[in-house]
Amino acid sequence: MTTxxxxxxxxxRRGRSARNPAGRAGYVFxxxxxxxxxxxxxxxxxxxxxxxxxxxxxxxxxxxxxTRTFADYRFGPxxxxxxxxxxxxxxxxxxxxxxxxxxxxxxMRRASxxxxxxxxxxxxxxxxxxxxxxxxxxxxxxSPVGWLLKGFGWNTLAQVNAPGHLPVLFTVIAFWTGAGxxxxxxxxxxxxxxxxxxxxxxxxxxxxxxxxxxxxxxxITKWIAYMLILAFAAGTQLFVEPQLVSLASWGMIPxxxxxxxxxxxxxxxxxxFNGAAALSVDLLILGLACAALVVFRTGxxxxx
Amino acid sequence: MNDDVPVSSRRRLRRTAVAVLGAVSxxxxxxxxxxxxxxxxxxxxxxxxxxxxxxxSEITVWADxxxxxxxxxxxxxxxxxxxxxxxxxxxxxxxxxxQTKVQLFDRTGSGWPDVAFSANxxxxxxxxxxxTPYAAPVNQGVISPSTLKxxxxxxxxxxxxxxxxxxxxxDLAQNVLWYNKALMDKFGYSVPTTWEEYxxxxxxxxxxxxxxxxxxxxxxxxxxxxxxxxxxxxSTATGAxxxxxxxxxxxxxxxxxxxxxxxxxxxVSKDTVFSAGFIKNxxxxxxxxxxxxxxxxxxxxxxxxxxxGQIAAxxxxxxxxxxxxxxxxxxGGLWFVSxxxxxxxxxADLVTWMTTSDAYQGTAGTYPASKKAAVTWLANQKxxxxxxxxxxxxxxxxAELIWPGWAATQYSQEAIYSSTVVPALNSGKTLxxxxxxxxxxxxxKAKSLGYTVD
Numbered sequence: 001m002t003t004x005x006x007x008x009x010x011x012x013r014r015g016r017s018a019r020n021p022a023g024r025a026g027y028v029f030x031x032x033x034x035x036x037x038x039x040x041x042x043x044x045x046x047x048x049x050x051x052x053x054x055x056x057x058x059x060x061x062x063x064x065x066x067t068r069t070f071a072d073y074r075f076g077p078x079x080x081x082x083x084x085x086x087x088x089x090x091x092x093x094x095x096x097x098x099x100x101x102x103x104x105x106x107x108m109r110r111a112s113x114x115x116x117x118x119x120x121x122x123x124x125x126x127x128x129x130x131x132x133x134x135x136x137x138x139x140x141x142x143s144p145v146g147w148l149l150k151g152f153g154w155n156t157l158a159q160v161n162a163p164g165h166l167p168v169l170f171t172v173i174a175f176w177t178g179a180g181x182x183x184x185x186x187x188x189x190x191x192x193x194x195x196x197x198x199x200x201x202x203x204x205x206x207x208x209x210x211x212x213x214x215x216x217x218x219x220i221t222k223w224i225a226y227m228l229i230l231a232f233a234a235g236t237q238l239f240v241e242p243q244l245v246s247l248a249s250w251g252m253i254p255x256x257x258x259x260x261x262x263x264x265x266x267x268x269x270x271x272x273f274n275g276a277a278a279l280s281v282d283l284l285i286l287g288l289a290c291a292a293l294v295v296f297r298t299g300x301x302x303x304x
Numbered sequence: 305m306n307d308d309v310p311v312s313s314r315r316r317l318r319r320t321a322v323a324v325l326g327a328v329s330x331x332x333x334x335x336x337x338x339x340x341x342x343x344x345x346x347x348x349x350x351x352x353x354x355x356x357x358x359x360x361s362e363i364t365v366w367a368d369x370x371x372x373x374x375x376x377x378x379x380x381x382x383x384x385x386x387x388x389x390x391x392x393x394x395x396x397x398x399x400x401x402x403q404t405k406v407q408l409f410d411r412t413g414s415g416w417p418d419v420a421f422s423a424n425x426x427x428x429x430x431x432x433x434x435x436t437p438y439a440a441p442v443n444q445g446v447i448s449p450s451t452l453k454x455x456x457x458x459x460x461x462x463x464x465x466x467x468x469x470x471x472x473x474x475d476l477a478q479n480v481l482w483y484n485k486a487l488m489d490k491f492g493y494s495v496p497t498t499w500e501e502y503x504x505x506x507x508x509x510x511x512x513x514x515x516x517x518x519x520x521x522x523x524x525x526x527x528x529x530x531x532x533x534x535x536x537x538x539s540t541a542t543g544a545x546x547x548x549x550x551x552x553x554x555x556x557x558x559x560x561x562x563x564x565x566x567x568x569x570x571x572v573s574k575d576t577v578f579s580a581g582f583i584k585n586x587x588x589x590x591x592x593x594x595x596x597x598x599x600x601x602x603x604x605x606x607x608x609x610x611x612x613g614q615i616a617a618x619x620x621x622x623x624x625x626x627x628x629x630x631x632x633x634x635x636g637g638l639w640f641v642s643x644x645x646x647x648x649x650x651x652a653d654l655v656t657w658m659t660t661s662d663a664y665q666g667t668a669g670t671y672p673a674s675k676k677a678a679v680t681w682l683a684n685q686k687x688x689x690x691x692x693x694x695x696x697x698x699x700x701x702x703a704e705l706i707w708p709g710w711a712a713t714q715y716s717q718e719a720i721y722s723s724t725v726v727p728a729l730n731s732g733k734t735l736x737x738x739x740x741x742x743x744x745x746x747x748x749k750a751k752s753l754g755y756t757v758d
Contacts, residue, residue: 055337064339073748141581156581158522158574158730250524250576251398251722268404269714270753271434272341273411 051277368394532632541711
């Protein structure tokens with residue numbers, strides 16, 4: 001009986017391969033990504049989790065590193081900073097990206113190719129280079145928009161970099177460097193909506209706003225959710241912006257402004273890799289929790 | 305509902321989540337060790353044991369762009385020595401590259417540069433610590449005692465821990481009182497010799513010549529310039545990994561009050577001398593500026609482009625109640641020989657040449673820590689004709705006046721001042737208001753790095 005079943009299964013497998021030779025090629029194509037994912041994603045994550053649960057003598061310490069880093073005087077401020085930044089960054093990203101994409105897709109179709117290219121351009125630059133560009137823009141004495149900064153009453157770099165301004169400043173930098181790519185993605189998502197549906201809505205008398213609110217946005221919700229997950233994960237891991245702005249402003253931003261910077265301080269100033277790993281795992285858990293919440297709330301994996 | 309992940313899959317997902325939680329709980333229960341941070345072992349006082357030496361092997365040298373021409377000059381003069389030069393930040397402007405990379409090399413067990421330059425005078429505090437400190441104790445047969453004796457008094461203090469010397473000083477950054485002689489003569493002012501006279505002149509300048517400056521308090525190194533000179537115990541070593549931090553000491557508050565007065569009057573700026581705004585709008589209005597010896601060529605000549613024959617240096621002022629004048633120190637690079645080097649002889653020879661040779665140090669950009677090279681360097685400075693008066697006597701005097709009460713620590717006073725005090729000053733608070741916050745910031749940072757704070 002067992003032999004018969006095995007032969008049957010094997011026959012089925014052979015048959016499928018013969019009918020669909022591309023099936024094996026699919027595995028080959030995916031294998032490269034899977035190997036890289038294992039080498040640079042899964043294994044480092046497992047190592048970080050191990051480090052977070054152990055000490056420098058390789059003994060298991062349970063949640064000791066988590067409670068120790070939680071009690072650190074820099075933990076609360078770093079997560080508060082990043083929380084404030086996320087509120088400003090995610091709200092502006094969601095609203096402006098969707099709004100700009102709808103405008104490009106609707107009223108501005110003729111100019112949309114050029115505009116999409118222009119929006120995407122800053123994102124095509126390396127992230128660090130874009131931040132460096134902002135370092136000049138933020139100094140009222142050197143910036144071509146110095147008049148605008150002075151209009152706000154900021155005459156020196158120190159006034160621009162005041163602690164209360166940082167979440168908004170980093171949002172502006174992140175928006176400039178990252179939103180263009182998302183506008184291109186959202187535009188693609190809007191293109192996937194059949195024209196017949198939009199036409200039918202217009203024939204029924206729906207206004208542009210109604211089409212956007214009742215048809216377009218609900219139909220690209222999964223893409224918006226996808227953007228939210230990735231933007232949240234990237235936002236919690238903010239590092240380059242505060243680090244470079246701090247260097248350029250002669251250290252006016254604390255070296256542990258964001259949790260990732262704090263993790264860097266743990267690893268490379270105190271030589272405490274276990275504490276650093278615990279902070280990284282905190283961020284991983286936050287990112288996963290956000291992803292799980294969004295996936296289940298929006299039905300992201302549901303098939304239309 | 306047309307669901308791609310049906311109910312059975314969700315159940316599976318829940319089961320997986322429960323399994324993960326269970327595994328984590330087991331790990332927590334299985335915990336058997338303490339979650340203390342990595343112990344910061346201090347270097348062993350025992351004799352230094354070099355790794356197996358390979359005579360003639362290639363040495364790797366890490367240096368910043370300013371020091372690379374010197375290493376190349378050594379290479380040219382010593383064609384038999386195999387050198388691989390790596391240009392890196394030199395840990396300037398708050399960068400932490402050397403420590404970052406050494407921490408990683410310590411974990412992988414290879415990759416340490418044989419020789420490294422650092423512009424951060426605090427770097428020896430970590431390089432001399434750990435199970436196997438990165439820096440070799442050069443006084444234990446690596447560098448000759450006669451070479452070590454040739455450095456200015458106190459120059460090797462930031463390199464000395466537990467009786468061993470872990471680096472050689474490239475240059476000194478002793479503070480002096482810089483002033484614009486042409487402007488001082490024009491306004492009819494004489495150079496102050498005490499901080500009380502300095503304050504009085506600052507107030508006078510604010511009234512008679514508004515816009516002109518006698519100092520800045522928005523620079524990262526303001527603590528080293530003003531508070532170190534005032535003998536403020538912001539970071540006084542009281543033992544191995546023990547510091548005293550007391551910004552409420554009268555020697556701190558007197559300087560805070562002095563600066564607050566002049567900031568309020570407008571003759572001390574809240575900006576930093578290297579900001580684009582300062583260079584554009586205020587550089588030509590600097591009447592006096594307490595600061596390091598490297599300000600002469602680096603700041604006034606190269607950055608401010610102050611014309612030749614205007615700038616001069618005076619002795620650091622003293623407080624009237626003090627017996628003598630003291631000053632601080634802003635930087636002064638360090639050369640390390642790695643304890644992991646397989647060619648200590650070549651590494652030590654290069655470091656000795658870089659720090660003491662007249663050929664290189666005599667023409668370097670900053671005041672050499674080697675006494676012999678400093679003589680040549682000062683003679684060359686005189687030849688440039690840039691300064692209004694010979695700065696040699698003042699530089700030599702102030703090199704010996706650095707208050708020994710400030711310790712080289714693993715944390716940077718500059719970074720703490722920048723992120724704590726400068727934003728407070730710019731929001732309208734006074735230095736005196738900020739002393740408690742500043743004290744807490746230093747204490748917290750020191751404790752986080754394993755220091756005991758008195």
